[in-house]
Amino acid sequence: MSYNPNEIEAKWQKKWEDEKAFEPDDALSRKKKYILSMFPFPSGRLHMGHVRNYAIGDAFARYYRKQDFNVLHPIGWDAFGMPAENAAIKHGRHPKEWTYSNIDYMRKELNTLGLSFSKTREFATCDPLYTKWEQEFIIKMFEEGLLYRESTTVNWCEACHTVLANEQVEEGCCWRCDNEVELKEMPGYYLDIIKYADDLLGDLKQLEGKWPNQVLTMQSNWIGKSQGLEFNFELSEESKAKLGGNFEKYTVFTTRPDTIYGVTYSALAAEHPITKYLLDNDLVDADVAEKIVTISNMTEIERAKEGKEGYDLGLTVIHPLTREEIPVWTANFVLASYGGGAVMAVPAHDERDFEFATKYGLPIKRVIAGGDDLPYTAEGALENSELFTGMLNKEAQKEIIAMFEAKALGKGTTNYKLRNWGISRQRYWGAPIPFVHCDSCGLVAEKVENLPIALPDDVEITGEGNPLENHPTWKNCTCPKCGKDATRETDTLDTFVQSSWYQFRYATNPNKWNTTGIDKDDANYWLGVDQYIGGIEHAILHLLYARFFTKVLRDLGYHDIDEPFENLLTQGMVLMDGAKMSKSKGNTVDPDALVEKYGADTARLFTLFAAPPAKELEWNDSAVEGAFRFIKKLYDRNTKVIGKTLPTIDQSSLSKESKLARVKVYEALQKSTDVYEKTFAFNTLIAACMEALNALDKQDDGEVWTEGMYIMLNLLEPIIPHVTTELSEMLFERENLKAKLELKEEVFVQDSINYMVMIGGKKRAEVEVSPSASQEEILASAKEAGAKWLEGMIIVKEIVVPNKLVNLAVKPH
RNA sequence: GCGGAUGUGGUGAAAUUGGUAUACACGCCAGACUUAGGAUCUGGUGCUUUACGGCGUGGAGGUUCGAGUCCUCUCAUCCGCACCA
Numbered sequence: 001m002s003y004n005p006n007e008i009e010a011k012w013q014k015k016w017e018d019e020k021a022f023e024p025d026d027a028l029s030r031k032k033k034y035i036l037s038m039f040p041f042p043s044g045r046l047h048m049g050h051v052r053n054y055a056i057g058d059a060f061a062r063y064y065r066k067q068d069f070n071v072l073h074p075i076g077w078d079a080f081g082m083p084a085e086n087a088a089i090k091h092g093r094h095p096k097e098w099t100y101s102n103i104d105y106m107r108k109e110l111n112t113l114g115l116s117f118s119k120t121r122e123f124a125t126c127d128p129l130y131t132k133w134e135q136e137f138i139i140k141m142f143e144e145g146l147l148y149r150e151s152t153t154v155n156w157c158e159a160c161h162t163v164l165a166n167e168q169v170e171e172g173c174c175w176r177c178d179n180e181v182e183l184k185e186m187p188g189y190y191l192d193i194i195k196y197a198d199d200l201l202g203d204l205k206q207l208e209g210k211w212p213n214q215v216l217t218m219q220s221n222w223i224g225k226s227q228g229l230e231f232n233f234e235l236s237e238e239s240k241a242k243l244g245g246n247f248e249k250y251t252v253f254t255t256r257p258d259t260i261y262g263v264t265y266s267a268l269a270a271e272h273p274i275t276k277y278l279l280d281n282d283l284v285d286a287d288v289a290e291k292i293v294t295i296s297n298m299t300e301i302e303r304a305k306e307g308k309e310g311y312d313l314g315l316t317v318i319h320p321l322t323r324e325e326i327p328v329w330t331a332n333f334v335l336a337s338y339g340g341g342a343v344m345a346v347p348a349h350d351e352r353d354f355e356f357a358t359k360y361g362l363p364i365k366r367v368i369a370g371g372d373d374l375p376y377t378a379e380g381a382l383e384n385s386e387l388f389t390g391m392l393n394k395e396a397q398k399e400i401i402a403m404f405e406a407k408a409l410g411k412g413t414t415n416y417k418l419r420n421w422g423i424s425r426q427r428y429w430g431a432p433i434p435f436v437h438c439d440s441c442g443l444v445a446e447k448v449e450n451l452p453i454a455l456p457d458d459v460e461i462t463g464e465g466n467p468l469e470n471h472p473t474w475k476n477c478t479c480p481k482c483g484k485d486a487t488r489e490t491d492t493l494d495t496f497v498q499s500s501w502y503q504f505r506y507a508t509n510p511n512k513w514n515t516t517g518i519d520k521d522d523a524n525y526w527l528g529v530d531q532y533i534g535g536i537e538h539a540i541l542h543l544l545y546a547r548f549f550t551k552v553l554r555d556l557g558y559h560d561i562d563e564p565f566e567n568l569l570t571q572g573m574v575l576m577d578g579a580k581m582s583k584s585k586g587n588t589v590d591p592d593a594l595v596e597k598y599g600a601d602t603a604r605l606f607t608l609f610a611a612p613p614a615k616e617l618e619w620n621d622s623a624v625e626g627a628f629r630f631i632k633k634l635y636d637r638n639t640k641v642i643g644k645t646l647p648t649i650d651q652s653s654l655s656k657e658s659k660l661a662r663v664k665v666y667e668a669l670q671k672s673t674d675v676y677e678k679t680f681a682f683n684t685l686i687a688a689c690m691e692a693l694n695a696l697d698k699q700d701d702g703e704v705w706t707e708g709m710y711i712m713l714n715l716l717e718p719i720i721p722h723v724t725t726e727l728s729e730m731l732f733e734r735e736n737l738k739a740k741l742e743l744k745e746e747v748f749v750q751d752s753i754n755y756m757v758m759i760g761g762k763k764r765a766e767v768e769v770s771p772s773a774s775q776e777e778i779l780a781s782a783k784e785a786g787a788k789w790l791e792g793m794i795i796v797k798e799i800v801v802p803n804k805l806v807n808l809a810v811k812p813h
Numbered sequence: 814g815c816g817g818a819u820g821u822g823g824u825g826a827a828a829u830u831g832g833u834a835u836a837c838a839c840g841c842c843a844g845a846c847u848u849a850g851g852a853u854c855u856g857g858u859g860c861u862u863u864a865c866g867g868c869g870u871g872g873a874g875g876u877u878c879g880a881g882u883c884c885u886c887u888c889a890u891c892c893g894c895a896c897c898a
Contacts, residue, residue, distance in 0.1 A: 808878080
């Protein structure tokens, strides 16, 4: 019978389902592995990236199950989000209906791939039962002061009609629709992730060697911790008067306190309160005022493109040490969102300050020795710095901070680039933020017993405005505190909130899902995720938020886990003709069609064989054929097997070819542990199995074939589960899949050993010697074989590398 | 600019502690079988040279008996951040 993937795969998928083969053991007593591939957004259809992601995860899950671990390998749906609303606008389908029908379709697609997911722990993040617990967390965070509402300048995407978090802005554009992001002042809810900045940064250490370096540095840069000095510039008396006595001073932050004596001006952001006051009270010339307003309407990107731009504000401040009067400017390169929106400027030792000072003719004062040209930003000794003159600048940084602290002029402090996480979205298809606005009580959290605050189904989605805002009744409610009429918050939560805690929801036993969000014992047993697999595009967004949520939920008492994902594997993209597969480019491969034509095993084998998982995978139709050929060949060789158990083989009776075949089989076995547990180079394990099969094909010993198939089917089961299980049932009653396989050293013992003979560092000959040969004997035969190249030479050094080579270093006579 | 990675045949890629570079697969070439083949099987396939040999892991040096692997410098490509004071 020839290989028929569709029949075999349907058979085993049904059988696995009937056997409930992939449910974790609820006893929580055995050693465990939690294997998680990032859950999909239910867009409607699987793409090849999904296939790769889940093929990798499934290989881990199946491998560890075989090693007798209690394995949790769940799947669910990241189900809230914009595309559901877009579908509603475009095709008139309700987001809920669109989402759940997509889930049903994609679940079927996943089933045809034979993935070993737990079926009992599946959920969609739009299920009200999921929303319920998420809203509870949000309320707890509010009570703990980790969540607050504030009106500030936010990133606004007009196309998506919503606010975006800083992490969701890519080069000034929306991460989802690529529309240019605008700035807008509006109220929103924020999570105080900065409070956890140090924790998030410090714990990256724990992940070294377990997460890709690239991701660790990206997170570390994103958090952007810098230490320095914070101090106040006091306004001159004249300036105070000009500002109507409303301002005495303002705060600046510097990482270079050693250059403090080189300050020749100070600069404020266009949005700084003092700048604003000047504008509001017509204290600057009308044309200048207009230009400052123009700057504040520009995004940071636009300002950067514009070049340095600024205006003298006609104010002065007093240098805290020298008491000199220093001019105050406004400058477009000073960011309102960082370090208080004001800087001290040291043009001699800072490139930006230098550029600005040069453009506007501001004074430049050198205070660090070194280099010929200004600005000089490297290390050196201080000059023109009163009693610090002569001190090395590293040392001076500490000393100057100490002096500021001693004189109560300022203090050493830490700043982060990380901004607090804005979590409100002005959209319908998300988890409602469970708060109520009451005229007498202000902002009030909903009572926990009223959760979930579910979305109303009867909405009209037009793309204009927030459907919750426009719903006639939904937002009317009573205040949980005073009972008076109140209105519900109509913003919904960023979808990244859902994906920040789903790893804990899977871990919670489903029979507790009604009564608790996260079960502590379950979470402590299953977490951290032993192997997390997903795309590098989540390096900051999801992976940072999930780490943050883990720490917050830990501190709220839900579990005792510090880091959610112990080991992270970032898979490469699937490419076609060097470009990312995408519908708009028309270079996609449809997984359904692939499975239909070749079967799931071929699809899985190809994706794991064509490249190591972290690398990009270039699609290649004929290589898919190659993967199919291998499986077919493996299947056809079932006729070679002569016994139902692992045979005991008398090595000495075998031919050279049979011995070699055994070596290849056991080399593959040896490789498998390394691949599944350390290197993840599935491509090399598959190659080793191909070599083994090729070697088996060159001999005809039935027992060697039996042993070879017994072992190889076991090794390949995590990768191509259907065909291997089918063959295993046919040949070994599935016993070999459960068997603990052990290496047999005698297989590797060779009758003779080939030594490569190198003379003068070049490969010259090869000799075959007995394994028991002494070093002298080996050298003697090497010299004999290489006699031709030794003529007229003196051997200066003889090196014998056991089982490998002889190297004779020579020089002319 | 800062940070991270990657450079090996025609292509995807292999190569424990430094120890026969190019395993495995695709492609290509030749042959067999076949009415036919985009099926299957067998053999070949780094470059160069008539040959002996020489040269080959982005480039240049270095360490070593021996370097894809270690060190120094350099070039190229990709990714991330990007006026963070």
